[in-house]
Amino acid sequence: MLEIRALRKFFGGVKACNNVSLTVPEGKIASLIGPNGAGKTTLFALITGFHRPDAGSVCFLGEDITALAPEEIARRGMVRTFQIVQPFAGQTVRENIAVGAHLRIRSRAEALAKAEAVAHRVGLSDRLDLDAASLTVAGRKRLEVARALATDPKLILFDEVLAGLNPSEIRDVIPVIRAVREEGVTILLIEHVMQAVMSLSEYTWVLNQGELIAEGAPADVVSDPLVVEAYLGKGMAERIARREVRHA
């Protein structure tokens, strides 16, 4: 569904994305993990047209979309959310979601009705008429999801929708994400919350310093020594292994 080939982006000497290739299969929840500064958000920005890649290509539904404008990519059915939530402050939750709905719906009344339906799906229907700026962090994350859903996407890229939520809020949001997939929307998520990655995603890539260092089922990936070292530092994998032997 989404095919990234040899994507590269350097910011001066920083290799934010170096020769990254991956293919997101249709109908799955896939994830992208990696330590801070690994280039995950940059990769999202490259895929969705917010940054222009230095080299490489992005194919979506069999068409080359490399360096198209974000709005054009959204029209073709791929939307992203933002790690730092970006509500339209001063507008109500309903109006916020309707902006997404307007991508496919001209009529204001129909877009507002659709916003209401989408709000129901993500559990925001009790806050429809509140100012988006008055929402809690958890509420804003739900709003990000709702706005993206309202565009009727085929693929959603979630940039850390669970970051900053407490464990009970995470437990509430995970079913929402799962329900999105049940409706036939493919999902690629960036996530730090390992609980979410492990329980949600069926396939995962690990990015470190702009390069893919591992991929596979989440359970396999987290025990990969390369991944452990990327997160915890050199030598850590060995030490953990030693300790486990001792315990056994």
Add this chain to the structure above:
Amino acid sequence: MRQLALLGLVFAIIGLAPFVISSDFTLNAVIMILYAALVGQAWNILGGYGGQFSFGHAAYFGTGAYTVAVLQVQLGINPWLGLIAGGAMAVLVAAIIGFSTFRYGLRGSYFALVTLAFAEVLRILSNSVPFTGAGVGILIPLDQGPANLQFVTKQGFFWVIWLITLAAFVTVWWIGQSRFGAQLMAVRDNEDAARALGVEAFRVKMGAIMLSGLFSGLAGVFYAQYFLYLDPYIAYGPAVSVESLLVPIIGGLGTLFGPLLGALGLHVISELTREFIGEFPGISLVIYGIILIAMVLFMPRGLAGLASRLRARPFGTRAKAAEGSHA
């Protein structure tokens, strides 16, 4: 819909003015308030709803004014046609300025500075070329009659400005109810988020600047026909640009009725200034500057915001409680 009904009611009441007001002085005041509301509403489309703060709305105003004047004086073309041509030329100028700024993603103060520069360029051009009458200005010959868009009585002018201003207000009402408006406000509040949701920010901003330019240009046409004299400073000078943005900022940015409230407020202020300070050249701009700073600091939502705050106060506690139960 309720807003449209209220709008109709307000303009119906204003429409009574020529029937109940016999003094030319008072009717002139009503005309000038409507005119200021038009100029402000034009700016409000781009600045209030689109979040693009232009400091050069004189570019559109002056183009409308000069178009109708030059067509009449140099080519003998009827000012009613000039009204259309003036609006069209202003839209063209707006499209050029919009394209050259939005295409390169200019925002905030950069956009403001470039629009100011465009207006200044046009002022200097109109000061230099012969067909605008250069620095001497251009005088539209007095030839009163409805066919010439000049009226013996103030009533005629009243209906012209009433109609154009009503058109501007209905347009803004439509913006508040339409997809275009929703997308425009989304771009204002967060351009990146809007684009991620498929809003074509460039196209939406172009639409806004052209609509804004249209009504500014029509205001310019009206000004030319009402006062029958233009020079580069009147048409393209900073006073018009400042008035354009001051009216909606006083009244309430991004609100339908804000510019009307702002026009009323500004009129009262300028009358008071004249009363107490007298005709002191440039004093009005000084006062405007002080008001602008005060408004931005203390009342960023303008008179309309104050009105809704006062209305909300009696129920304030209850509204709070209701919000609490949702959370």
